[in-house]
Amino acid sequence: MYLYAVQRSHRWLVSQSHIVLLSIMHLKLIYQLGGLIPLCTSIGAQAQRPNIVFIMTDDQDLYLNSLDYQPAVKRELIGKGTTFSRHYVTVAKCCPSRASLLRGMAGHNTNITEVNAPGGNWDKWLISGQNEDYLPHWLTAAGYNAECMGHIITKLPYIGKIMNGYNTANYAQRPAGWTHIQTAVDQYTYEYNNVVFSLDGNTPVSYPGYHQSDVIRAMSVDRIEELSAQDKPFFLGIAPTSPHMEPGGGKWPVPPVRYKDKFPDLKAPRAANWNPNDTYQQQKASWVKGLPLLNETTIERLDGLYRARAQSLLGVDDIVEDVIAKLAEKNILDNTYIIYTSDNGWHIGNHRISAGKSLHYKEDSNVPFIVRGPGVPANITSLLPGAHLDLAPTFLDIAGVKPDDPGYPQFLDGRSLLDNWKNPATELTQCPVNGGGHEVINVEYWGIGEEASPWGQISHPNNSYKTLRIVHPDGGTYLYSKWCTGDTELYETASDPGELTNRALNADEDEDISRLLSRLNALLMAAKSCAGDTCRNPWSLLQPEAERRAIPAQANLTITCLEQALEPKFDDFFASVPEVSFEKCMAYQYRPNEMPYWPENVDLGEAYRKPTDNYISSSPKGEKVVSQGFFGTVTQRNVMLSEILKTAKELTPEQLG
Template sequence: MHVVPIASLAAALALAGSALAADAGSKRPNVVIIMSDDQDRLLGSMDYMPVLQKELMGNGVEFENHYGTISNCCPSRASFLRGQAAHSTNITHVRPPGGNYDKWRLAGEDKNYLPHWIKKAGYKAEYVGKFLNGYSQVNYHIPPKGWDHVDALIEPYINDYNNVVMSQNGERPVQYRGFHSNDVTDPLANTKTSIDRLDRLLDAEDPFFLAVMPYAPHVSGDKPPTPQARHADKFPDAKAPRFANWNPSDEIQKTKSVFLKDMKLMDSEAEASADRLFLGRIRAIQGVDEIIEDVLAKLEEKGQLENTYVIFTTDNGYHIGAHRLPGGKALPYIQDTNLPLAVRGPGIPRGVKSKVASAHLDFAPTFLDIMGLDKKEWPEFLDGRSLLEEWKKPVPEAKPEIGSAKEIINIEFWGDKVVEIPEYKGMKLSNNSYKTLRIVSEESSWMFLNWCTNEMELYNITADPWEINNLAYGEVTPEHQRLINRLNSILMVTKSCTKDSCRDPWSALQPPEAQSRVSSLEAAMAPEHDEFYETFPKVHFGRCMQYQDEANEQPFWPPGAENDLGKAHRQPTDNWVSSNKGKPGVKPNAEPAGGPEQRHATMEQLMADTHVLTDDETGPLVPAEED
């Protein structure tokens, strides 16, 4: 018998409720992370989420300087799950040759990642919603390893909000007819009819980790996301914000690199389509806000809200109209990489905005720190660091020097970039591989970018937050060249760093003439270090490729770093072959789902018209022995 997703997720939260008789302080804290898909921080989407604003940000901390390690769904989630930079996971795209669920499995990375560590800490580990691109109706029977319970949306249905097909623990996929993806992913739309079975699913004595991964507000194919019917008419006058990087002039655009410098000005039709995309996104995330509301309400009802860390973020950012691109992600710029992050929970102050810098690869060590796992038991390959201390003290008493180790963010990408509106259907912009460095500081912030064509860009984020004034274009001033030399040296380390060198790149960047340790950009700018940084090896690509290739990205620093790249902790996947995700075998809802009557649908209503996919509908399966 299949347990429906609402029940399975409610089960994870119910273990807190079952322990209601016990003192909340006697139980280790629970962790719930809600991760939307392709949501922005800088397009204003969070302004349309009142529950997020009031209950998470108002009763917790908003971290304004949180970044994705790579701006694309699958590699970002792999980085989140492994606590590593993308160059260490070697999962670098959503499809071949860069990666997907098949490459993740073939690399053996599914045998040593977050849920295994969580369970080692004595926690239950559950997951619902989107996992990795490429988990589909032909390989669902090889489910994500490690989880006590996993309910995953599967391809090729995942981007059709009105055709919800999921596989639970590798069982045959089930179609939830008449329902919207957001409502099926919501763990607590209604649990009153299923509460009696939850105690049999989880041990009430154990704390838990629950990952809730809705698909919204990702596009639906080449169309805007589809909201629940009850939200389909909201915000009729809303339009995408027009910042300084919106559809810029020729004078600005020519200073960009690769395909960007040749992008044509968006016409009125493209601008209108961009506005429709924005509208669809803010309507679709209403369902995500409801998920936050339901999770918090249930935790409060069961007396475990104050004993649970509730985290909201997204996998990568998004741009609309920026740099003449009507919609999409995968660029190195601020809107694609700076992500929402809100945290509330034990010891977290309320109503605080923080400038603490962090990235997705920091989540795994933070969770292990929360769970009290002995550091001797932590995986040795983690590139990130625990943020727990900074979550509890989000406003440091003393500001670090500019460009200290904790303010250095590495962002990278390999492969093509897709424009996600109908007028640009099928357009793939291929020269989109790059290495990026961000110095995130309140006093001085910089973005340094090296494209696969070896074109460079430099932005003073303090003065130019929308990254339209490329200081590396044309004649570069001597002072900016001195800065570029320093930033290049840091990027040389971070583009291939692992473990300690990711947490402290300065450890590999000590000028021989230095009288004291250089540990910040501010210290490195001293004139006596000019020669060291001027003659330092330059970040370089041999050519633009669609995947990571060490020979193409020489040189490395320190010498020999190319021999690491996390390779000791994954299997080689040269010439790997991806499975075909198959063709849809079942039809979507005849009418848009998610009306007001489904806001608190009962279990009986959800199960009234489910359909278990047949062999003919799934198609041939990948042989299980390949795993």
Template sequence: MNNHTTANYNKPYPAGFNATDFLVDPGTYIYYNATMQSNQDPPRNLPGEYSTDVVASRAVDFMTQAAKSGSPFFLTVAPVGPHGETCSAIRHKDLYQDAKVPRGTNFNPDTIVNASSYFKTLPIWNQTVIEYYDEFYRLRLASLRAVDDLVDTVVGKVDELDIMETTYIIYTSDNGFHIGQHRLPAGKSCAIEEDINVPFFIRGPSVPKNLTVKYPTSHTDIAPTLFDLAGIPLRDDFDGVPMPIRDDAKQVRSQEHVNVEFWGSNIPEGKFGPSLMATTNNNTYKTLRLISDDFSFNLLYIVWCRNERELYDSNADPGQINNVAIDFHARAYTDLNYPEEMTTRKIGGFYADDVQYRLDALLLVLKTCKGNTCVQPWKVLHPDGTVNSLKDAMSRDYQCFYRGQPNIEFGGCVQGYIQELEGPGSADVIIWDASWEKTPIMQIYGCEDRT
């Protein structure tokens, strides 16, 4: 547990569990000399023992104890691999000798044109840097192999205890990771797909075999999913909904969006990290990831703390390298003469700037949402219930309405969450009513109907 240390482990003891054995600082990320603290015992060092293997062993111990009780139990198993020093278990040190960072379209690009000024400052990698991070990547894979062993151990114990038919097993992560995408040194704190797309696998009673659900979900959906699987009524203050993973219930997809935000610096990893990062103070952002029911919209929309904007059509541009966003400040609202390149930019059959105005308004609601507002944000903008998706919002009737909304604005780039710098939120949105269809504001904002 980060910031749970040998000095404060008992001030107070962690609550909420019947039994615990935590990796604690300063040994949390030291693979062969980890420090752990169990229940109310003093911390202990584990020289010569590989921490991922120790965590696997303790998980088995806990399961054995829990299964003997005959009561339902919940167990969290959290190894640190492949964090930190990327140290593999000795038995895995020579694996993956030919592995290299995947060379996708966004790996160490020759030119960065339309991205934020922050990304544009990143230098192109030379061969020395590329070779170093290829080895960094290989070491991460090797350290992750012990996590594979952990999964085998845990699942095997579930089977041995004869509780497989009544047990749900979930495998997930806290974040993704980038190495070289958009020229970024190793790290994890950006809004790009490599960082925010994480695995979520589940097996257990009523979960269909080999089913892949391509819906946007987030950590806010995990608790509602667990409640639903356990037959517990959902709480009104949940910011998420159960994931549609069961075959014994008629679950329907109820949202198309994921809201992501980050306050602070993108901390680079590896020996070349600091020199590759010209600045680390511009990484605060608000982000919307949206995938429509029919996948005609597959979008990433980012508003950076410098109030720069990025919009990517991930169907056409999976590497997220062709930013089609407009600058709300550079383009005068009264300008009815759209630049030629703007008239040719389309997403899902709609003009990209029209899509962007809708996304900005939706993110305006989501960035300060609570409870059902997070699940059904369109109802804040359209209380009459006529709009429940981006496709609904793209109606021509709403051209002026969305161009008249306040835009998301940051008050500055800072190293932590400062509410005063949030800018407009859901309380500031304009609510739809039919008078917008004929309002003179069309002439003010230049929102004529373009076909």
């Protein structure tokens, strides 16, 4: 017997009214009629699909070496999986990064570009309609929470932070698609000892007397206990907020109290770009150029922040350790992909910036990314590139859904990384690069520059930029940026890993640099305009013959990588591509401000989302729950959810406001 679901637009809708049981003799007729999609051939076949456990921290760094202080991550993930050292976020800030991941789209196509209005937050996500068409809906359609006979079960849970702006005023408009979601609620998301979550959009609940990491750990282990009892594949999202700072000036992340004295002598790494001298700082762009040297008092405080971050990540390490132990106990570990990453990176003292994110430099955009699971080699590091917008297509690939299947979301800008996970030692060919375009990472930003100084939060204007990274190991590795101020940056990152020497400043005196800049400008123009296939291979838009710029891209492209593009015979063509520019610095994405595009008629994802012009954000006004004390004691290290629930309290109407 076979189960089919009726196709509706680009999603699969499965309900009892749509289910038709068909014999094999009807198979050809079904496909001739069209619009019907096979979900699975048998319950046994579906049960063998791998599980997915996705763990995403908040603001965890790669280049400050935070992973060194997480023994469970080192032992169970790095030692038994593959570390991908060139995995990037496409927007180096929480909300837009998470939106890009969940929709599989570049930031310029989600239009979720900040953590507050007008750039974006949970309210903008809702109003744009993207809450009704993103990752959990697609996984549901793939059968990750539906049996072949149509019986719905709880198989798609998510625990932790979902997106900035999900709060005590709009909690009832829950993240759709998840079959079980325990969501951190603003204004409490970053208050580690004042835990408030909403279950499935119901009245938020306070969990007094416990540290947030322990609550998330207990909820995650309890959920795996339930999931393992059902012989079905599952997706479990776990999103702790460590090591994010607490709100307010100079408030470091707060670790479980059992870890507050760990690493007493730890200091932030003094990398090559730590607090650099004027020679290097004057080569930076916009507000970064004018920063003064960090003084000793500030540096001492920043070392305290570094220790607090390492301590708080030990609470995350407990989550990793217990989740893996529970998967092993239930005999499902070997059939489970475990992905560990962060929503963006973090810097401390790099380029004289005391602390923060929101920049294109490697500390903010290149994030931890480790995979353990079926077919993934153990204890190796891979140079194969990837980005967060590639994760939704990767998860669909694991679920057995392919790009040419009916119902596959047609607006995805990313590509599946599953083959990279299973073959991480693959060497990149120079031209074409894995079929084209995979050497190109697009990083973009709209809004303020965020600096978390020891003395309070500092917001820097003029922080909008468009950026490219060329990450091919043999064909040159570059960071190229155009700022809203008109500044240009170009770093050759293999010889200059600190991203200190801005080679764009020598373009008038160096023909090779001038030629390189013309190619990178054109590539950035294509990347900032891309959608779908052209995001996966922006070179396809940069063909000297206009007829070859068709979408979808043709196979016989003249230029497939930077090495080919640099041939002098293409000088006139690349000189004809307009310069990437902004009319002025703005705090949000506005099409006329960023003209022109290539081609001019790009829709920036508008066909797949609703208008959000002049939207209004919700404003929580309730009386906050007050929590006193520091929790996460040694005796609470293994606390079970049943014990935590004994003191749980729903927020009152006064607290909800």
